[in-house]
Amino acid sequence: MNTKINFRLLLVIGLITLVFQSCQNDYDHLYQTQMVSVQLHYPDNFEPVANVIVSLVNSTNNIAYTDSTDADGIATFEVPFGIYDAAVSEMRTLSATSYIFTGNKSLSVTESDKNSVVTNIELSVSQTSAIIIKELYNGGCQKDDGSGSFNRGQYTILYNNSASSVSLDNFGFGAAFPYNSNQTNYFFEQGELSFVKEGWIPAAMGIWYFPDGISLAPGEQIVVAINSAVDNTVTYSQSINFANSVYYTAYDINVYTHELYYPAPSSLIPTSHYLSAVKYGSGSAWTFSVSSPAFFIFKTEGETPAEFANNADNLGNYNGSSTMIYSKVPMDWVLDGIEVYRQGYDNQKRLPSAIDAGYVYLNNTYGYTLYRNVNKEATEALLENAERLVYSYSGGTTDLVDGSTDPSGIDAEASIANGARIIYSDTNSATNDFHQRRKASLRD
Amino acid sequence: MAKIVLVFFVFLASINVAYSQYSLSGKVLNADKKTPIEFATIVTSDNNFWAITDYNGDFTIKLPKGEFSLIISCLGYEKTSSSVSIKNQSVSNQVFYIKENNLSLDEVVVTAQKKDELATSYSIDRNALTHAQTKDISDLMSQLPGGQTSYETDATSERYVVLRSDSRSEIDNPSFGTAIEVDGVRLTSNSNFSSFATDGIDGIDIRNIAVNNIESVEIVTGLPSVENGDLSAGLMKIHTRKGKSPLEVEVITKPNTKSYSATKGFDLGRRRGLINTSLEHTKSIKDRVSPYTTYTRNNMSLTYRNTIGPKSKPIDLTYGITGNLGGYNSENDPDRFVGTYEKQKDYALRSNLNVKWLLNLPYLTGLDFSASVNYADKKREEKENEDSSASTVANHSTEEGYFIATDYDENPNAETILIPAGSWYEIMYNDDKPVTYSAKLKANWVQKKGEFINRIKVGGEVSFSGNYGKGEFYDDLRYAPTWREYRYDEQPFVNNYSFYAEDKVIFPVFGNQMDIQAGIRSDITSIKGTEYGTVQGWSPRINAQYVLYENKNSLLKYAKIHAGWGDAVKLPSANVLYPRPAYSDRLAFASTSDAVGTAFYAYYSMPISTIYNTSLNWQRRRKLEVGTDFRIGNTRISLTAYRDKTFDPYRQADHYIPVAHKLTDQSDLEESQIPREDQVYDIDQSTGIVTVSDATGTLESEELNYTVKNRFKKDYYYANGSSVIRKGLEWIIDFGKIEALKTSVRLDGSYYSYKGVNETIQEGMSTSALSIDGSPYKYVGFYVGNDGVNNGSETKKLRTNVTVTTHIPAIRMIVSCRLEGCLYDYSRKLSEYSDGTRSYVLDDPDAYLPSSSGENIYDGNNYVATYPLYYKSINDMETEVLFLEKFLWAKENDPDLYNDLSRLVKKSSKDYYFQPEKYSPYFSANLNVTKEIGDRISLTFKATNFFNNTGKITNSQTGNEESLYYNSSGKIAKFYYGLSMRIKL
Numbered sequence A: 001m002n003t004k005i006n007f008r009l010l011l012v013i014g015l016i017t018l019v020f021q022s023c024q025n026d027y028d029h030l031y032q033t034q035m036v037s038v039q040l041h042y043p044d045n046f047e048p049v050a051n052v053i054v055s056l057v058n059s060t061n062n063i064a065y066t067d068s069t070d071a072d073g074i075a076t077f078e079v080p081f082g083i084y085d086a087a088v089s090e091m092r093t094l095s096a097t098s099y100i101f102t103g104n105k106s107l108s109v110t111e112s113d114k115n116s117v118v119t120n121i122e123l124s125v126s127q128t129s130a131i132i133i134k135e136l137y138n139g140g141c142q143k144d145d146g147s148g149s150f151n152r153g154q155y156t157i158l159y160n161n162s163a164s165s166v167s168l169d170n171f172g173f174g175a176a177f178p179y180n181s182n183q184t185n186y187f188f189e190q191g192e193l194s195f196v197k198e199g200w201i202p203a204a205m206g207i208w209y210f211p212d213g214i215s216l217a218p219g220e221q222i223v224v225a226i227n228s229a230v231d232n233t234v235t236y237s238q239s240i241n242f243a244n245s246v247y248y249t250a251y252d253i254n255v256y257t258h259e260l261y262y263p264a265p266s267s268l269i270p271t272s273h274y275l276s277a278v279k280y281g282s283g284s285a286w287t288f289s290v291s292s293p294a295f296f297i298f299k300t301e302g303e304t305p306a307e308f309a310n311n312a313d314n315l316g317n318y319n320g321s322s323t324m325i326y327s328k329v330p331m332d333w334v335l336d337g338i339e340v341y342r343q344g345y346d347n348q349k350r351l352p353s354a355i356d357a358g359y360v361y362l363n364n365t366y367g368y369t370l371y372r373n374v375n376k377e378a379t380e381a382l383l384e385n386a387e388r389l390v391y392s393y394s395g396g397t398t399d400l401v402d403g404s405t406d407p408s409g410i411d412a413e414a415s416i417a418n419g420a421r422i423i424y425s426d427t428n429s430a431t432n433d434f435h436q437r438r439k440a441s442l443r444d
Numbered sequence B: 001m002a003k004i005v006l007v008f009f010v011f012l013a014s015i016n017v018a019y020s021q022y023s024l025s026g027k028v029l030n031a032d033k034k035t036p037i038e039f040a041t042i043v044t045s046d047n048n049f050w051a052i053t054d055y056n057g058d059f060t061i062k063l064p065k066g067e068f069s070l071i072i073s074c075l076g077y078e079k080t081s082s083s084v085s086i087k088n089q090s091v092s093n094q095v096f097y098i099k100e101n102n103l104s105l106d107e108v109v110v111t112a113q114k115k116d117e118l119a120t121s122y123s124i125d126r127n128a129l130t131h132a133q134t135k136d137i138s139d140l141m142s143q144l145p146g147g148q149t150s151y152e153t154d155a156t157s158e159r160y161v162v163l164r165s166d167s168r169s170e171i172d173n174p175s176f177g178t179a180i181e182v183d184g185v186r187l188t189s190n191s192n193f194s195s196f197a198t199d200g201i202d203g204i205d206i207r208n209i210a211v212n213n214i215e216s217v218e219i220v221t222g223l224p225s226v227e228n229g230d231l232s233a234g235l236m237k238i239h240t241r242k243g244k245s246p247l248e249v250e251v252i253t254k255p256n257t258k259s260y261s262a263t264k265g266f267d268l269g270r271r272r273g274l275i276n277t278s279l280e281h282t283k284s285i286k287d288r289v290s291p292y293t294t295y296t297r298n299n300m301s302l303t304y305r306n307t308i309g310p311k312s313k314p315i316d317l318t319y320g321i322t323g324n325l326g327g328y329n330s331e332n333d334p335d336r337f338v339g340t341y342e343k344q345k346d347y348a349l350r351s352n353l354n355v356k357w358l359l360n361l362p363y364l365t366g367l368d369f370s371a372s373v374n375y376a377d378k379k380r381e382e383k384e385n386e387d388s389s390a391s392t393v394a395n396h397s398t399e400e401g402y403f404i405a406t407d408y409d410e411n412p413n414a415e416t417i418l419i420p421a422g423s424w425y426e427i428m429y430n431d432d433k434p435v436t437y438s439a440k441l442k443a444n445w446v447q448k449k450g451e452f453i454n455r456i457k458v459g460g461e462v463s464f465s466g467n468y469g470k471g472e473f474y475d476d477l478r479y480a481p482t483w484r485e486y487r488y489d490e491q492p493f494v495n496n497y498s499f500y501a502e503d504k505v506i507f508p509v510f511g512n513q514m515d516i517q518a519g520i521r522s523d524i525t526s527i528k529g530t531e532y533g534t535v536q537g538w539s540p541r542i543n544a545q546y547v548l549y550e551n552k553n554s555l556l557k558y559a560k561i562h563a564g565w566g567d568a569v570k571l572p573s574a575n576v577l578y579p580r581p582a583y584s585d586r587l588a589f590a591s592t593s594d595a596v597g598t599a600f601y602a603y604y605s606m607p608i609s610t611i612y613n614t615s616l617n618w619q620r621r622r623k624l625e626v627g628t629d630f631r632i633g634n635t636r637i638s639l640t641a642y643r644d645k646t647f648d649p650y651r652q653a654d655h656y657i658p659v660a661h662k663l664t665d666q667s668d669l670e671e672s673q674i675p676r677e678d679q680v681y682d683i684d685q686s687t688g689i690v691t692v693s694d695a696t697g698t699l700e701s702e703e704l705n706y707t708v709k710n711r712f713k714k715d716y717y718y719a720n721g722s723s724v725i726r727k728g729l730e731w732i733i734d735f736g737k738i739e740a741l742k743t744s745v746r747l748d749g750s751y752y753s754y755k756g757v758n759e760t761i762q763e764g765m766s767t768s769a770l771s772i773d774g775s776p777y778k779y780v781g782f783y784v785g786n787d788g789v790n791n792g793s794e795t796k797k798l799r800t801n802v803t804v805t806t807h808i809p810a811i812r813m814i815v816s817c818r819l820e821g822c823l824y825d826y827s828r829k830l831s832e833y834s835d836g837t838r839s840y841v842l843d844d845p846d847a848y849l850p851s852s853s854g855e856n857i858y859d860g861n862n863y864v865a866t867y868p869l870y871y872k873s874i875n876d877m878e879t880e881v882l883f884l885e886k887f888l889w890a891k892e893n894d895p896d897l898y899n900d901l902s903r904l905v906k907k908s909s910k911d912y913y914f915q916p917e918k919y920s921p922y923f924s925a926n927l928n929v930t931k932e933i934g935d936r937i938s939l940t941f942k943a944t945n946f947f948n949n950t951g952k953i954t955n956s957q958t959g960n961e962e963s964l965y966y967n968s969s970g971k972i973a974k975f976y977y978g979l980s981m982r983i984k985l
Helices: A001-032 A305-310 A375-381 A411-419 B002-014 B128-129 B137-143 B194-197 B668-671 B885-893 B895-904
Strands: A035-042 A052-056 A064-068 A076-082 A080-092 A097-109 A117-122 A124-129 A129-135 A154-162 A173-176 A200-203 A206-209 A220-224 A278-279 A294-299 A315-317 A323-331 A334-344 A360-361 A369-372 A432-437 B021-028 B041-044 B051-052 B058-061 B065-071 B082-085 B091-098 B123-126 B179-181 B186-187 B214-220 B234-239 B245-253 B259-267 B274-285 B295-307 B317-327 B339-343 B347-361 B362-378 B380-388 B392-396 B402-403 B414-419 B421-430 B432-450 B451-469 B469-476 B494-509 B512-527 B535-549 B556-570 B582-590 B599-607 B619-632 B634-649 B649-662 B679-683 B689-692 B707-720 B726-732 B743-757 B763-764 B777-784 B792-808 B814-829 B839-841 B861-864 B871-873 B876-882 B915-920 B920-932 B937-944 B952-954 B961-963 B976-984
Touching: A035 A097, A035 B058, A064 A076, A064 B082, A080 A117, A080 A375, A097 A117, A097 A294, A117 B920, A124 A129, A154 B362, A200 A206, A200 A294, A206 A305, A206 B347, A294 B179, A305 A323, A360 A432, A411 B123, B021 B082, B041 B058, B051 B058, B051 B065, B051 B347, B082 B091, B123 B128, B128 B214, B128 B920, B128 B937, B137 B214, B179 B961, B186 B362, B186 B432, B194 B421, B339 B871, B347 B777, B392 B599, B402 B582, B402 B679, B414 B599, B556 B885, B582 B649, B582 B679, B839 B976, B871 B885, B876 B885
Parallel strands: A035 A117, A173 A200, A334 A360, B021 B091, B179 B234
Antiparallel strands: A035 A076, A052 A064, A052 A080, A080 A097, A097 A124, A129 A154, A129 A369, A154 A220, A173 A206, A173 A294, A200 A323, A206 A278, A294 A334, A315 A323, A369 A432, B021 B058, B041 B051, B041 B065, B065 B082, B123 B214, B179 B186, B214 B234, B245 B259, B245 B976, B259 B274, B274 B295, B295 B317, B317 B339, B317 B347, B339 B380, B347 B362, B362 B432, B380 B421, B392 B414, B402 B599, B421 B469, B432 B451, B451 B494, B494 B512, B512 B535, B535 B556, B556 B619, B582 B599, B619 B634, B634 B726, B649 B707, B679 B689, B726 B743, B743 B792, B763 B777, B777 B871, B792 B814, B814 B915, B814 B920, B839 B861, B871 B876, B920 B937, B937 B976, B952 B961
């Protein structure tokens, strides 16, 4: 009997030893790390820069490793074996244009890689403006007594979408002919907008430009009341209250004098916040569509907006009219635009695809506004936004015909109130970049 | 003066010497029933001798020796002609048989007939009015040669009559120059204040004249007798029904219009006279789906007629009164916002008295006197809802100066009121009551000397036009918008006086009759308080007709030629002669708005009034006409050629005056130390300096800085434009009735050419434009004729109509089919300057400088620019700088001046702007059927454009094709129809 017992014991001990042996081997494997070097390749003659954050995320356990590049665009990591997703997003601002470089690559780090792993990421670049149109409220709201709609009290909000401060000197805005997207567009020749090949877009009737000395920090916005810069809610409870000392207003009593469009602005708005206008069309108010404008912002180069708009050689007559005059704003100067389509009508494009390749529908007179969508990846990539973003956005209007909402699901205004810095989507197409928001953000 | 005239006539009356020593007496009987007809009128064709039959049908006319053609007429009977020859004794027992007017007569006329008068005129009788289903008298323009059925089918907008013109917009005011008379009462627009917006020179709106009561209409397009004045384009005379008639009820139904009317002529018996009454109700709807935009006419009229006095000196007395109640009321329209409405009255009252006395004295044959009153109430009331989120300003000041807008509660009589933010209703009233009193007196004398018959007419007219309305006003000044009181009843009356004298001589030349009518008229207008004083114009006129050949038995039955030459002066209306102030309000101060939207504003107000133009001349149309009428077999042909030249047409011209005012804006206010909530503002009325004081009294008052704005203020004056020339040819060819087919064919047409180019200097600039340095625009351009791309236009039209009428007396039916055709429709814009070039070709639409190619603007498709002849700068109003040479210089040497001057350049909107606009020929056909059923019932059916022509015409200017269906330029009438029924009870 002693021999049998000994054999079983030996077998058990042998198995246990075997187990311990393999565990010990695995444990040795887990501790092994590998050097990974990520080289970023920039397109279009852009040079690599230092301090661009590259992240490697282990696809199994989601642990992220980050490093900043050196001056040659190389980031180095020491990571355990595994399969990783490398991602990089860099925003660079040169004068007023921002460039977003993005790249992704999947790589595996294994034992067979004897030396450090070098992987190359080809970056793609998209051009965006540092200053973008964050919101456009032009549709008006219903009057309290039901007698119709109140169309004044329109505003726009411009926003610094980049990572550095931008000066608003020589910035201006305008809108293209025809005023509404469903009106006949006399610029079409054989299906194309005739001004595209000449490199300009029309700014109808007049332009507004900012006073010198304004600068927007990253994530800072500027509210411009286009008309009726008073507390409109006193008479029209659904409208906007502009009595706020940080707001700006397009009020130039020496140029546009219509007393309903330009009542004396609220006393809280200082006169240094008044924009200036140049009028070359006719009329006592700057004509801006209440249904579907083609609105854009621009920055002049080499001359001030006033010098540009006063030069008769830059002007043209729309459809030969002596009262409907436009100025030819070079496309290079245009930073951002939004093509609004009139819900329920047959519409035509007014802005070329280089400025806005798409459109967003507005159902006007109900107080809806056009608000920019959040760039989910870029916003979530910002470290300062961790824990601050508010999701479950319900401010869209998908219950309406041709309504839309923000696909990112991020509630931008609530997040900003929480201290986050939002990066908005800017793909130069209003179809992707804008949605019809139920409430104007100034009324939140 | 009046006393002397009265004594003179009484003296003449006392000389009881019967000059017309012979008489014609007899009876007038009904041709079928052989019963006597009372109140039939027998009149010689020149209207000088007349008689009216009594209860037995008997009449007696006193006549001198000679040959006379007579017209026997009576309401309800066919007009009959006859002739009588008085040699050396009276004629008695003359019996005239006249037939009842219905479709069983052999000859029924349903088209406009050219009258056998010296001046070109056409007459349209009751049969034609009924057969054409005339809705209002502007439809009658289509009955003239070459006339085409109008495009408008409802009466919800104003309607006007224009004669010898193609459109109301021709530059010599053709509707203002067209005179309309109803039973001798002239309807005038002289005291129409509410048409101020349309520069005060327009004709009258004819919608409140009922058609059912019209017996006949006479339209004079040639040169009328000097008895008619204060016109330039033509004259339309309307005669209403007078006579005994049974009760006749008429119902007219058309898609947009329904009309009901009843007329009756009562015989008061035993020589007490006749009363004609008429009632009419018409309702015309613009949109059948929303029947709230309507025009209603409720017309009542009463006419009393009697012949009194001895048979040798009869007096024909007529007294008539017509009233209209109607208008427009949208109060119940559910599509309007609650509580808002628009009401417009169209009440009218016309009353006239006519006395015709056949005196038969050696130096006086007859005397005509008439007096009339014409009153209308066109009160308008509009209630609207308003709202605003900030305070707004209402300017009521009538003096010049700076005024700060004040709260209504603080001072209800303030010159400028501040309306707080919020919502409110406002009611606007426009109380317009134009009234005209007029009287006419005419004396005529027929005298025969050997072979010469002289008919001398002398007469005078007076009329006083004014307005009893209060003008525009608001019930609640708290919310009334910017407005100043202008009471129409405080403005002086327009007094028109005129005198005329005319002689018509008939004498034989080579055995044939020659008529020459020559006269002169003086029109005088005077208004108290006008700088123009008393204005006067002479109109000499001469018309002649010669019968070349007359023989009832040959193939050529007669051939006549006529010619006329003369002037028609149209005196200006009250709007031209008497200044009506307007006001210019400019912002002088604006504060900021507080939490409830209250802001303080001050405005600089300045009255603008018509500038007195010392060299204003009266509009004069010189007409020259030549025509011929002849008859070959059964075919009657009439041709008229004319050339009219209008001298000195009225036009409203702009004048720009430099004016300076001070503007204090929010940045000037921000310099003040006083906190916003304690600020109290005041502005000095004459200097415009704003003072802001502290309500708490702590801080001192401060005078604010300001900027001076030098700008141009637009003022206006009435001036004369350049001459307008019209030439034309009108023809009517009436082929006689083809007995076998009972059908007659008529061909009528007209060729019309118009050229109106204004070369007088017109100022132009935009008062709201800015110079490039931000200050108000500094330059005013002086353009040739008009501050637009073209300064005139020319039109040529050739129109012809073929009317085929089949009249079957046996079944009492008449069918007419009229094909209206426009064979040549040409118009072209013109830019002309006799001393140089006014417009230049551009190389491309965005250029401002003329093309170096030197092309003519009329050759080919070109963008064209028009430059002012010279310009003045606000800093130097004495120097006239020639524009084009300075503009070319500034392009190279002074870019700021170049950019500023470029705003004075007027460019054509299209490259085909000066190309001729010719339309390919287009046609439309109308069908009218009238059928009498027995003696009591008559039906008319009319279809306009019954082929519903949806063809296309090509416009040579754009090369586009336009559809004739509901054509927006109104080329042909809309497809339309109507049915009317008349019942005699």
